Amino acid sequence: MPARYAFHLLVLLWLLLLHVGYPCRAQQPYLNAFYDGFNAVRTAQYRYDAHYEHYVALPSGFSMGAVLAIDSNAVQVVRVDLVYTAFRQSSAFDQRQLNLERLAGLLQLNPSLRTRAAVEWNLVEQTGCDSPQECQGYFHGFVIYTEKRFTKADSEVEIKHMEDALRRRLAQRVRRNTAPTDSAELDDAPRTASAGMYTVERFEHNLCYVPALRWPAREMNQRLRRSYRCPDKRRQTVGFRADIDAKGRVTQLVLDNPDLACNKQLHRALLRTLRWQRGFVVARKWYPGQAVGTVRLPLRARSLVIKRYVLPDSLLQRYALELDENGCYTTRTDTVRTVAGVGVRDEGAVSAVLDRNPSWTKSLVVVDVTGSMSPYLTDLLVWLKLASLRTPRTFVFFNDGNDKADRDKPIGHTGGIYSVAASSFEPVKKRMYQAMRGGGGGDQPENNFEALRAGLREVPPGSEAIMVADNYAFPRDARLLHGLPVNLKLILCGTTGGINPKYLALAREYGFSLHTMESDILDLQALHEGETIELEGEKYLVTKHGFKRVGAW
Secondary structure, three states: OOHHHHHHHHHHHHEEOOOOOOOOOOOOHHHHHHHHOOEEEEEOOOOOOOOOOEEEEEEOOOOOOOOOEEOOOOOEEEEEEEEEEOOOOOOOOOHHHHHHHHHHHHHHHOOHHHHOOOOEEEEEEEOOOOOHHHHHOOOOEEEEEEEOOOOHHHHHHHHHHHHHHHHHHHHOOOEEOOOOOOOOOOOOOOOOOOOOEEEOOOOOOOOOOOOOEOOOHHHHHHHHHHHOOOOOOOOEEEEEEEEEOOOOOEEEEEEOOOOOOOHHHHHHHHHHHOOEOOOEEEOOEEEOEEEEEEEEEOOOOOOEEEEEEEOOHHHHHHHOEEEOOOOOEEEOOOOOEEEOOOOOOOOOHHHHHHHHOOOOOOOEEEEEOOHHHHHHHHHHHHHHHHHOOOOOEEEEEEOOOOOOOHHHOOOOOOOOEEEEEEOOHHHHHHHHHHHHHHOOOOOOOOOHHHHHHHHHOOOOOOOEEEEEEEOOOOOOOHHHHOOOOOEEEEEEEOOOOOOOHHHHHHHHHHOOEEEOOOOEEOOHHHOOOOOEEEEOOEEEEEEOOEEEEEEEO
């Protein structure tokens, strides 16, 4: 049986599908405080997050408090979404109270979820339905996202994949226009000064940059049929062009048949129907564009069709995009230039940050080598290989305890820390692989700051430290930062779905900087409680206890 199916089976075997009644615990202060710390976001209709391979949906009846149980000890829980709809049939209905009851039931059946600091909790309000009948078709309840627990055996597989990827990427002779800090010239080819550009001989993937519709095609057609009324039943096809802003809203709509009998009615109905989740997402930024489509009259089940999308010429030139035979905007494959970060993944985050900050001394580099980090470790190795290290650097790799049981990982004494001082590539790679073979990480929280303390003991006082960390795995040992004087630059990996608010809070509390594929986030200490900051298309609210994500998904 393939491993991924075996893992799914394991999750399902441990699920206890029990509908239960439970006392409301909303009056307990800790529950209210816990609930108030959740990220609060809105979306038209909930969609399962494709960034996660495994999830379990625990539905509750609409306006009912039934909650299903899950044994969270059987899997590694990384995120919990509490999903509900904004529609209220009665003004007296208390959505918060119902949510608290559902949460109390989940925690009563699964108390370990409450103590898992690394779990991301989200309140997701759906705004796409406006009647009891419509809302019945929307998901209500909990969605629990899980990850595999990595072991030493998994690490061996990851190392093999990393070696293959390392050979492949070096064979492609990735040559950065802005050379790494420690790099000698790789060849005599001229370099350009354009920041963020790199030269490659070929690409392996074409990514399609088109905005996602807010509703499935079937539902979109149903909405149009409900909104459009016209006595004219002649068969005809009407074309349209819809200008879309960066948030996916239609700003202008033009029909190509001004003589249509019910022109105004169709125009109004399309404005009510056409919605996108957001605009064109390129390099993790949102841009406006245009959708071109047709409507076949009289309306049928598939009358409304989006034929193609049009991006501004300035965007095509900036990101070297072109329209392929499938009507999809992709990165050009016949050119030697593209832009780092185009697409939906951030495996190049480490090298992008290091290239963007050539003045960093890199005296100490602390790296998470647990199972989920292998794409970023490969990226780091490629960068180091091309950098041709000459000055000794201290590298510290940590695997969160050498596969110890979770109960045997006391704060500050978890272990699984491997260090090396080296001025060449091979000793660094060898030590990294030793750390990976020592353990896969086990549970999600890691011993980041135990490793940082170990590294600081090996370098002169006041040395700059760089940490490469998993955005989704918040450290269990953050309290070790108390009283620790360190100039820390923290590179977050896996921020495609947004920056972990707990890392924002930590950086604000201790004054260090955060760095992602796209951004250098500085001076968070200047923010005050109640202020909102927008980072890479997501909004975060500063609260009494840290940060939480707010706004639309």
